[in-house]
Amino acid sequence: MARVAFVTGGTRGIGRAIVERLKADGFKVAAGYSGNEEAAQAVVRDLGVMVVKGNVGSFEDCRQAVELVRGELGPVDVLVNNAGITRDGMFHKMTPEQWSDVIRVNMDSVFNMTRHVIEGMRERGWGRVINISSINGQKGQMGQANYSAAKAGVIGFTKALALENAAKGVTVNCIAPGYIDTEMVQAVPEAVLASIISQIPVGRLGKGEEIADMVAFLAGEHAGYVTGSTLSLNGGQYMAG
Secondary structure, X not given: OOXXXXXXXXXXXXXXXXXXXXXXXXXXXXXXXXXXXXXHHHHHHHHOOEEEEOOOOOHHHHHHHHHHHHHHOOOOOEEEEOOOOXXXXXXXXXXXXXXXXXXHHHHHHHHHHHHHHHXXXXXXXXXXXXXXXXXXXXXXXXXXXXXXXXXXXXXXXHHHHHHHHXXXXXXXXXXXXXXXXXXXXXXXXXXXXXXXXXXXOOOOOEOHHXXXXXXXXXXXXXXXXXXXXXXXXXXXXXXXX
């Protein structure tokens, strides 16, 4: 029987690429989203997957989303915590709202979603939790104290949860992408984008499909010996030890 995958932030950018790949690999896939109806309907039309609207920063919204997916597709076997936002600003000028918004969507969401699926995974003796962090959670980034803190927290969460669930057949891993060719990155001014690319040893932006390839491996049957890992996909821009 096909396994069920739930990808948060799954209707655009990296998330959509992950949804497309998992669907192609035979998973029954649900894509979470928060508000862009046009993108959500495009995913339904183009990929034929379930979409679920909700706020990943809300514990109750996440519970309802997981219940909807369970009712339509079955229990969640693979959770990809991909949803994220930025609210950039230098820390000495950062507002409490900029801080809390990013922590809630990028960090609290990982607890909110995972908490609602982890018990079922443990009971069934199989599960995959794949968290999407960032190069900036590894190295830090000016103007992103909030984002860097949240994404670094995701790495620590991954390690602790991996230890807790390894004996139950549940793996927990993290992917830390560098700069990926998405709408968000393309919105960066041309001169700034050129400067970013000049710092990437492979000389280009990454592709959403390249992140999706790694998610597909971690979500599969042959990745049972990989857990607690943070995999850096950044073209050599930051080589974490």
